[in-house]
Amino acid sequence: MDFLATTALTSLHDLASRMPHSLTEADNQTLSDIYFESVEDLENPESLFNYTLTKAMRKHTTGTQSQEHIYLQRFEIPQIRLFELLIQQFPLANLSQHCTNTLLIDALAQHTHPVLMDIGIGTGFQVANIIEGLSKKENSNVKHLTVVGIEPFADAVTTAHENVKRGSAQAPFTVELVTEVAFIENYTLETLQALLPAQHDGIYANASFALHHIQHASQRKTVFELLKTLGIKALALSEPNSNHYEPNYQRRFQNCVNHYGALFRIIDTLDITNTEKAALKLFFSREIDDVLGNSEEVRVEKHYATEQWEQLLTETGFQLEKREAQFQYTHLNGTDLQTDLPNRYATVFEGEEITSLFWAV
Structure with missing residues (x-):
């Protein structure tokens, strides 16, 4: 389905050109x-997409959020099932x-005492998978892995400890x-260095869909400069384009429609229930x-396009390196x-x- 071709979406694009202060009655x-x-026909993919846009646009014009959860109750699924769908079925999360x-x-695996600094560690699911993968890696040199997790949400950090403990239970090295x-943008070089172990032989930073939450361009530049000064071996950066x-x-409305329209079309291809x-x-x-309501x-949710991340990395002294790798699969759904x-x-x-997906050194 071409979301851009719908009559309602054409009208919304026209309204967006006058948002927020020039709308007439x-x-x-x-x-x-x-x-x-749209609310009356949420079973229809086109209507559901229009609903998400109009809900946000109305919030932006009124400053308040609609209370329509009663219409959405039929789409509620257990949180753990939603998480499974995102990781196992939704290809952007899985492939990334x-x-x-x-x-x-x-x-x-090339180091004996490496440090993995995960910026936005969340629930630690990705780190746990890295530890499990590293445990199975042939000819790995790792004897002790230090994971430094930075995350602004305390509840997520509690879960991260549980997941990392699970992931490292069978590891042939200590974790x-x-x-x-905390927020990464609030760190100084000294406070970040204080998190590192006294002995290590290489720091790698991972930021998966986290750094676009930094509000201001100047703060993003400062964070990248900080990581470069810290002496990390590489930054693995994953971000929406x-x-x-x-x-x-x-x-911004047009960018939003293009990006999330593609995400919704991807979801429509999945072999899951409606x-x-x-x-x-x-x-x-x-x-x-x-993106549209606040x-x-x-x-x-202040995402950058690919070229904006490339420019920022270059400005802060990083070089983009195409690290070669053998992937188990390169296609999903x-x-x-x-x-x-x-x-x-x-x-x-x-x-x-x-x-x-960048590998910056």
Whole structure:
């Protein structure tokens, strides 16, 4: 389905050109009409997409959130099932982690006492998988692995400790997990160095879909400069390819439609139930809600497009290196891991780069 070709979406694009302060009373009525028409037909993929957009746009114009959860109850699934779908079925998450995990495991295995600094460690699921993969790696030199996890949400850190403990239970090397409930942009070189062990022979940083949450471009530059000064061997950076940092509402709306429209089309290709498809889409609708619904001051889903990340890495002294690797698979549910780009890897759907995967040294 071509989301860009729908009549309602054409109207929404027109409304976005006058957001937020130039909407007429008739414009607001049109926005409400599309919203309520969409709510009445959420089983339809096109209507569900229009719903996510109009919900966010109405929030932006009124400053309040609609209370329509009663309409969505039929799409609720257990949280653990949603997590399984994201990791196992949704190819962007799966292929992206498979790529960066493979690169990190190969690099860490060359050291005896490496450090893995995970920025935005979350629940520690990815780190646990890296540890398990490193445990199975032939000819690995690792004797002791230090994991430094930085995460702003305390509940996630508690779960991270459990997952890392699980992942390291059978490891043929010792694992030490050091966590901090904090934002990476609040660190200085001294406070970051204090998290490192006294002895190590290589620091690798991983940031999977985390650094676009840093609010300001100047802060992003400072963080990259900090990591470079810290002396990391490499930064494994995974990020969506879409400019939602864009302050102009109309352009940001178009970028949002392009990116999340592709994500919704990917979900429609999955061999799962319609209820599960809708649940996945509503998971991403929370991001749309932030991109289009929140004010510039409080928005957090400020993604960069690929070229913006490339420019930032170059400005801060990093070099993009195409680290060679042998991947177990490069295709999942209609999406490909592109391995022939000159300076990065990428997940690609319908010829479009959806996520960009960098190895910066």
